[in-house]
Each structure stands twice: as structure tokens, then as C-alpha cells.
Amino acid sequence: MTERHYDAGDTAEAVEPIRLSGPGLNEDPSALYERIRQTYGPVAPVLLEGDLPAWFVCGYAELERVTADSRLFARDTRRWNAWDRVPDDWSLLAYVLYNTSVMFTxxxxxxxxxxxxxxxxxxxxxxxxxxxxxxxxxxxxxxxxxxxxxxxxxxxxxxxxxxxxxxxxxxxxxxxxxxxxxxxxxxxxxxxxxxxxxxxxxxxxxxxxxxxxxxxxxxxxxxxxxxxxxxxxxxxxxxxxxxxxxxxxxxxxxxxxxxxxxxxxxxxxxxxxxxxxxxxxxxxxxxxxxxPVQNFIGRVASRDTMLGGRRLHAGDLVVLGLAAANADPAVRAAGRDTAGNSAHLSFGQGExxxxxxxxxxxxxxxxxxxxxxxxxxxxxxxxxxxxxxxxxxxxxxxxxxxxxxxxxxxxxxx
Known part of the structure; x- marks a missing residue:
């Protein structure tokens, strides 16, 4: 399989992915998410454990779009284009391995x-x-x-x-x-x-x-x-x-x-x-x-599409950055304070x-x-x-x- 080329959008500029793992994720995830947002914007190329590629959605509006469109950002993970690189002992396998439960239908x-x-x-x-x-x-x-x-x-x-x-x-x-x-x-x-x-x-x-x-x-x-x-x-x-x-x-x-x-x-x-x-x-x-659930894996693009200025290809895996989207400065700019506000994305949205x-x-x-x-x-x-x-x-x-x-x-x- 060829290496995934992360397309910056309409330009030919290649984007280097960031690892979504390590001590920074465990001890201070908010700082990592902010660094990702500042560096890459609302949709970032990341590498999961085992250097498996994915797109990390950390923008509030972009995550709302993903969860609202279950046909474009589908749940059937058999569409994932990196299955040939997934080891049998991958620690995240249980979250992406397709079964006929309500989770993947x-x-x-x-x-x-x-x-x-x-x-x-x-x-x-x-x-x-x-x-x-x-x-x-x-x-x-x-x-x-x-x-x-x-x-x-x-x-x-x-x-x-x-x-x-x-x-x-x-x-x-x-x-x-x-x-x-x-x-x-x-x-x-x-x-x-x-x-x-x-x-x-x-x-x-x-x-x-x-x-x-x-x-x-x-x-x-x-x-x-x-x-x-x-x-x-x-x-x-x-x-x-x-x-x-x-x-x-x-x-x-x-x-x-x-x-x-x-x-x-x-x-x-x-x-x-x-x-x-x-x-x-x-x-x-x-x-x-x-x-309690800071990220969710995930969705799979059912066709080529644009999201947050990035070009996603059919079969690309999408990680829902729930905690990162909740901390999106655009949410605060819109006057959404946390006190008494249940507009967080912690339970996901959509179908x-x-x-x-x-x-x-x-x-x-x-x-x-x-x-x-x-x-x-x-x-x-x-x-x-x-x-x-x-x-x-x-x-x-x-x-x-x-x-x-x-x-x-x-x-x-x-």
C-alpha cells in the first residue's frame, strides 16, 4: 500500500501528520488539542498507534457536520482504506472491527x-x-x-x-x-x-x-x-x-x-x-x-470530500475529537459559556x-x-x-x- 498523502486542500502542499498519542495526550490533552488546532486548523492529519493514518476533527462546526451526515461520514468501518496495515493485536481494534451491532449498522x-x-x-x-x-x-x-x-x-x-x-x-x-x-x-x-x-x-x-x-x-x-x-x-x-x-x-x-x-x-x-x-x-x-470519552473512532469517508479545508479520500478514517471540539475558541466567541449550557458534543450528535x-x-x-x-x-x-x-x-x-x-x-x- 502506498503511504497516505495528506492533502492540504486545493494546493499541492503535503501536510506532516502529528501523533495522537503519548504523555501529552494523557496528562494535558487540552494543550495538545490546542497545538493541533493552531498548527493544522479544524481538521488535522494524525497518526494513531502503529502509524495508522486518520483525520482528527477538532473544530466544533466541522464535527457537527460530520455527525450530521451519516451517509458521507459513514459508520461501517469495512470501508476503511488502511485495513491491510492493521495488526491483529492493535489496541484499538475492538473499536473499529465491524460487527452487526447497532454501533456499525x-x-x-x-x-x-x-x-x-x-x-x-x-x-x-x-x-x-x-x-x-x-x-x-x-x-x-x-x-x-x-x-x-x-x-x-x-x-x-x-x-x-x-x-x-x-x-x-x-x-x-x-x-x-x-x-x-x-x-x-x-x-x-x-x-x-x-x-x-x-x-x-x-x-x-x-x-x-x-x-x-x-x-x-x-x-x-x-x-x-x-x-x-x-x-x-x-x-x-x-x-x-x-x-x-x-x-x-x-x-x-x-x-x-x-x-x-x-x-x-x-x-x-x-x-x-x-x-x-x-x-x-x-x-x-x-x-x-x-x-469521559474524549475522542471517538470513528467515521469513514464514503467518497472524496472536503472538510475544514482538507481533502479527504474515500475510505479515510475520521476521529471525532469530542473534547477538542468542546474547547474550540469559536464556541466561546459565540457566547457559549459552559455554565448551564448543554451544547457540548460529549454524547455525539446525529443518527x-x-x-x-x-x-x-x-x-x-x-x-x-x-x-x-x-x-x-x-x-x-x-x-x-x-x-x-x-x-x-x-x-x-x-x-x-x-x-x-x-x-x-x-x-x-x-
Missing amino acids: EGPLHQRRSAAISDALADVDQFELVSRCERIADRLIDDFAGGGKADLIGQYAERIPLSAVAAIYGMPESETPGLVRDIAASMDSGGSESMHAYDRVRERMRMLVETKREHPSADVPSRLIAHPAGLEDEEIVLDLLVLLSTAHQPTANWIGNTIRLLLTDVRFAADLSGGRASVGQALNEVLWRDT HGCPYPAPELAEVIARTSVEVLLDRLPDLALAVPPEALRWRDSVLLRGLTGLPVHFSPTHPTH
């Missing part, structure tokens, strides 16, 4: 699947979800409340989202710990254990669909089975897996990033013992400034954005988790200097590896 098929998911999620009782999340949060806090210290990532934030999703799936509470372990293992890059873990989760979803077909209840799988779209069991299994994976780490990161903001930013510290406004503001600010009402349900889980924690442990404080906190090594996700805290020991609620 297009056109009427995607609309049918997405509508069924939205309808199934819309019937989730949000008041009951709050109650379930409160019970889950209380139980987790009880496990470490007496010790006066905890890691709020591993012991709290990463355990709540899957437990909540398992509840709306109608799964027995006894099965949740194993599901949490297998989902976490399946998302580790590479290794046979991650594949075995994924296979166990997929088999659990298959068994769940079989059970719900015989004994339906008021839960998401049962609603998908009964939906007028007439989904096949394999379609439901794959889409339940998608919901699990997209609910797990992003929501856990949202919880962890919000707690970090509340504990390190003086604007919020004074309000921790007050009303709920600061929690809502912190959740929203995280979506603007430390969004392949996060299906309604999934963002609402994620916010219920995140907000309840943070509020219960602050209620139970009002003198919560970081156990290390803020600069000692470390971010996960990921081009896609933005989340902490740990969040050590201390507090006054307290008795369990039960």
Missing part, C-alpha cells in the same frame, strides 16, 4: 435498531433508577466507610454503572459482581483473558435473552424482545452488549472526573456542604472540559450519537452516585496532592487510574 437497519433501544430505555422509571443507585452507592460506601480511606475509582466509580445497568436489565443482584469483573477484563487491550471475558459476557446476554423471552418482565431486554421492530435474538444480544460497554467506563469516568473536580476546584469546595447546584454544575463542566434517553439515564447514575457519596462522607478530601493523580493511558477515554481519599470513619447504614 447504517440507514434503515440502524434506525430500526436505534429506535427500539430508545423506546426500551425511555420506559425505564428514573425515580426507581435513583432509588436503585442510592442503594448500590450506600452498599459500596458501607464496604469502606469504617476505614477512613478509599480509592474512589476502583472501590466506587467503576462499580456503580454496571450494577445499575444490570438492574434495568432485570438481572439477579447475585450475578452483578461477576458481570462487573468480566466487563472490566474484556475492555483490557489484548490478551486471551480479555477475549474469554468478552465471550462470558456475550453468553450471559444470550442466556438473559432466552430467559426474558420465556419469562418477560418490566426490563430492557423484555421490551426489546416485544418491540414492534421484531428484533432477532442475536441483534438483541449484540445491542445489550453495546449498552453495557458504553454505559460502563464512560459513566465511571464521569463520576470519577466529577468527584475530582469537586475536591480540587475552590469554586466548588465552598458548596460541598450546601445544596445540589454545585453537583449539577460540576457534572456539566466535566462534560465540557474533561469529557449515531448516544441514543435518547441514554444520556439522561447516565446523568441519573452519575449524579446520584456523587450526591450519596457527599452526603455519607461530608469531610471527604484527597489523600494525595492533585498533581499526583494519574490519567489512564487512552486515546479515547478520559479517566483517572485512581482517586485516593480520606474521611472521618463512619458506621455502615445497615
Whole structure:
């Protein structure tokens, strides 16, 4: 295969790509994104791990265009023109390897699947979800409340989202710990254990669909089975897996990033013992400034086109720079402040954005988790200097590896 020539547009000038990886991406992504924007403009040539080429969309308007046009910027990754260069152990393979889930389908098929998911999620009782999340949060806090210290990532934030999703799936509470372990293992890059873990989760979803077909209840799988779209069991299994994976780490990161903001930013510290406004503001600010999914891979150009002054060729891979687009100076110039503003792109947009009402349900889980924690442990404080906190090594996700805290020991609620 010939080397990719990044066309600067209507001129013949070649553009040198920048690596979208390394310490700068993990520790200070906003600085890297600003450097990319200053150097290349709203659409930049980048190299992903393994020197695989892609276009990085960091302009707010340009990203809106990409997400709005699902025919031109398509989701079926089989169109990618660099597949012959992708190694079998590529760490990002799971995010681009085509399967027949709702993530990669297009056109009427995607609309049918997405509508069924939205309808199934819309019937989730949000008041009951709050109650379930409160019970889950209380139980987790009880496990470490007496010790006066905890890691709020591993012991709290990463355990709540899957437990909540398992509840709306109608799964027995006894099965949740194993599901949490297998989902976490399946998302580790590479290794046979991650594949075995994924296979166990997929088999659990298959068994769940079989059970719900015989004994339906008021839960998401049962609603998908009964939906007028007439989904096949394999379609439901794959889409339940998608919901699990997209609910797990992003929501856990949202919880962890919000707690970090509340504990390190003086604007919020004074309000921790007050009303709920600061929690809502912190959740929203995280979506603007430390969004749990900072980049998304991706879209593939279905034909030659121009975007942000760059000429893209059919088959080129497009990376959605969600965090970078949120920080686009043009957004600030338009008077879009982050306070009370939900015009961020953190959940994507358009036909392949996060299906309604999934963002609402994620916010219920995140907000309840943070509020219960602050209620139970009002003198919560970081156990290390803020600069000692470390971010996960990921081009896609933005989340902490740990969040050590201390507090006054307290008795369990039960």
C-alpha cells in the first residue's frame, strides 16, 4: 500500500501528520488539542498507534457536520482504506472491527435498531433508577466507610454503572459482581483473558435473552424482545452488549472526573456542604472540559470530500475529537459559556450519537452516585496532592487510574 498523502486542500502542499498519542495526550490533552488546532486548523492529519493514518476533527462546526451526515461520514468501518496495515493485536481494534451491532449498522437497519433501544430505555422509571443507585452507592460506601480511606475509582466509580445497568436489565443482584469483573477484563487491550471475558459476557446476554423471552418482565431486554421492530435474538444480544460497554467506563469516568473536580476546584469546595447546584454544575463542566470519552473512532469517508479545508479520500478514517471540539475558541466567541449550557458534543450528535434517553439515564447514575457519596462522607478530601493523580493511558477515554481519599470513619447504614 502506498503511504497516505495528506492533502492540504486545493494546493499541492503535503501536510506532516502529528501523533495522537503519548504523555501529552494523557496528562494535558487540552494543550495538545490546542497545538493541533493552531498548527493544522479544524481538521488535522494524525497518526494513531502503529502509524495508522486518520483525520482528527477538532473544530466544533466541522464535527457537527460530520455527525450530521451519516451517509458521507459513514459508520461501517469495512470501508476503511488502511485495513491491510492493521495488526491483529492493535489496541484499538475492538473499536473499529465491524460487527452487526447497532454501533456499525447504517440507514434503515440502524434506525430500526436505534429506535427500539430508545423506546426500551425511555420506559425505564428514573425515580426507581435513583432509588436503585442510592442503594448500590450506600452498599459500596458501607464496604469502606469504617476505614477512613478509599480509592474512589476502583472501590466506587467503576462499580456503580454496571450494577445499575444490570438492574434495568432485570438481572439477579447475585450475578452483578461477576458481570462487573468480566466487563472490566474484556475492555483490557489484548490478551486471551480479555477475549474469554468478552465471550462470558456475550453468553450471559444470550442466556438473559432466552430467559426474558420465556419469562418477560418490566426490563430492557423484555421490551426489546416485544418491540414492534421484531428484533432477532442475536441483534438483541449484540445491542445489550453495546449498552453495557458504553454505559460502563464512560459513566465511571464521569463520576470519577466529577468527584475530582469537586475536591480540587475552590469554586466548588465552598458548596460541598450546601445544596445540589454545585453537583449539577460540576457534572456539566466535566462534560465540557474533561469529557469521559474524549475522542471517538470513528467515521469513514464514503467518497472524496472536503472538510475544514482538507481533502479527504474515500475510505479515510475520521476521529471525532469530542473534547477538542468542546474547547474550540469559536464556541466561546459565540457566547457559549459552559455554565448551564448543554451544547457540548460529549454524547455525539446525529443518527449515531448516544441514543435518547441514554444520556439522561447516565446523568441519573452519575449524579446520584456523587450526591450519596457527599452526603455519607461530608469531610471527604484527597489523600494525595492533585498533581499526583494519574490519567489512564487512552486515546479515547478520559479517566483517572485512581482517586485516593480520606474521611472521618463512619458506621455502615445497615
